[in-house]
Amino acid sequence: MSQQQAGRPGSGDTGSQKWDQFGDAYDQPTFSGTPRTYVIASMPRSGSHMLGHLLHGTGQLGSPLEYIHTQHLATWQERLGEPTRAATLQAVMRRRTSPSGWFGVKAHWKQFADVMDDQEVMAVLSPQDWIRITRSDKVAQAVSLVIAQQTKAWISFHQAKGEPVYDADAITKGIRAFQKQESAWDTFFETRGITPHVVVYEEMLEDPARTVADVCARLDVPVPAVLPEPGTTRQATAVNAEWRARYLAESGSR
Template identity: 35%
Template sequence: MTMSSGEDASGKSTARQRERQARRNLERRERDRIYQPTRSAEFDFPKPAPEVKSKLIFATTPRCGSHFICSTLFQTYRVGLPLEYFNPAHFESWGERAGASSQWEALSHLVARRTGGNGVFSAKVHWTHFEALPSDRMRNWFRHALWVRIERADLVAQAVSWEIAAQTGSFIYTQPSWKTPQYDFDRIYDRLVQILTQRAAWSRYFEERKIKPKVLVLEQFLQDPDAQSAALIKALGLPRAKGPRAPSIPVVKSQQREINSGWRSRFVDQLAKRAVL
C-alpha cells in the first residue's frame, strides 16, 4: 500500500517529536547527574547535624567564577558545602526530598543536612535567586550571615562566558555542549547590562543594611587559590570541622576556551567603534 504525502509528513513529524523528547530526557538526566552535589542525599554531611553557628553566604552573579571558588573552598572543610541551593529549581528539589508542606520546612531540611561539622552552613546565591525568595521570613533568615562577594574584574569576559553557556547549555565543564554557539553582539551587551544591574543590586542591599562583605575577585583567586582560601578563612574566623567529612564533590575546572577570548576581542572592538559613532 502506498503511503500518502499527508501520512508521510505526519510520520516525519512524529519521528522529530520522538527525537526532541529523547534529547530532552538525555539533557534532564545529564543535569541531574551534574547537579547531584547540590541536590542528592549522597552529598549530605553525616548525621547528627550540628548546631548552626555560622551562615556563610556568597553573593554572586552568573559566570563570576563562584562555582570554581566555592568548590575550592570546600576542600578546606571549614566552609560547609557552598552550592546554589536557592536556585528555584534546586530549592524545589529539596522540598521534594523533605516531603515539605512549606518552603520554610524545606529550608530547615536543607540546613540540617548541609551544615558542616564545625557548624557552618554555606550557600552561593545569585541576586536574581535572592530576589525571588518567596517571603520576608525567608529573606530574614539571611540576617546576621557572614557575607562574601565573589566578583570578576573582567566583566566583558564574564558576559561572553554567560552567553556561550546560555547558548550551549554547558554551565559546568562536565556538561556537554548541545549546539555550536553563534556570536551576537547585542546578546553579549545585554548580558553585560544584566551583570552590572545585579552587582548594583547587591551593593544597594549591603549599603542599606550596613553590611561590609569580604570580597573575592576571581582573577586574584586564580593566582593562588590556597593562599586566598586561607586568608578568607582566617578573616572569617572559621574553626576546623569536627567529625566525619562530607563526601568529595567533583573537581571543578575552568571553562575558558579559545572561543571565549576571540569573542571578547571582537566585542571590545565593536563596542569601541560604536562608542566613536
C-alpha cells in the same frame, strides 16, 4: 515517594551525583545545633561554582550551593516532605552544615531577591556573614554567558551542544545585566551596613590557595594544610578570547 527519595535524597552512587545538589555527595554528618550561615553573593559566570567547591573541600565551610533558588527549594521540599519552605531549609541545614557549625549558601541576585521578602525563610537563613564574588572583566564574563547560553555547557564537565555563534548584541545585553545585578548587590549591602568579604574571580584563578585562606580567616576556621581540588576547571577557550577581542575592537570603532 520512591525509595531514592526517602531519607537522604539521592543516596547511592555518589560518583554520578558529584554535581547534583540533591544527591548525598555533599552531605555532612547530621548537625543538631544552630548553624552559622554565610552567603556567597554572586552573579552568573563569576566563578561562584568554583569558589563553592573550594570552600566545600575544606571540610569546614558546609556545601555552599544554590539552596534558596525557588525551584531548588521546591525540589527539596518535595523530596523531604516538609510542610513549608522554611522547614525545608532547616532540614537542608541539618545535612549540609559542617561540624564546625558553618552552613553555606550560594545565590545570584535574582535568586536572593526572590526569597528576601519571605520572613520565615530569612529567619531560618539568618546570615552571619557574606562572601561577595565579582569578576573584573565584564566583557569576558558576558562572552562566557553567551557561549554557555548557546551551548548549554554551564559547568566545565557539561558536553557542549553545538558550536557557539558570535553575537555582539547578546554580549552587550549580558554586560548590562551584570552591571544591574552588581548595582543591586551594592545597594543591598550599603543600605544594611554590611561589608562583605570580596573575592575577585581573576585573583581566585591566579591564587586559589590564597582565596581559600582569606575566606577561612574571615570565618575564623583553620586554613586547611592541603588545598582542596576546585572540582571544576576554567571553561574559557580560544573562542572566548577571540569573541572578547572582536567585541572590544568593534566597540572601539563605533
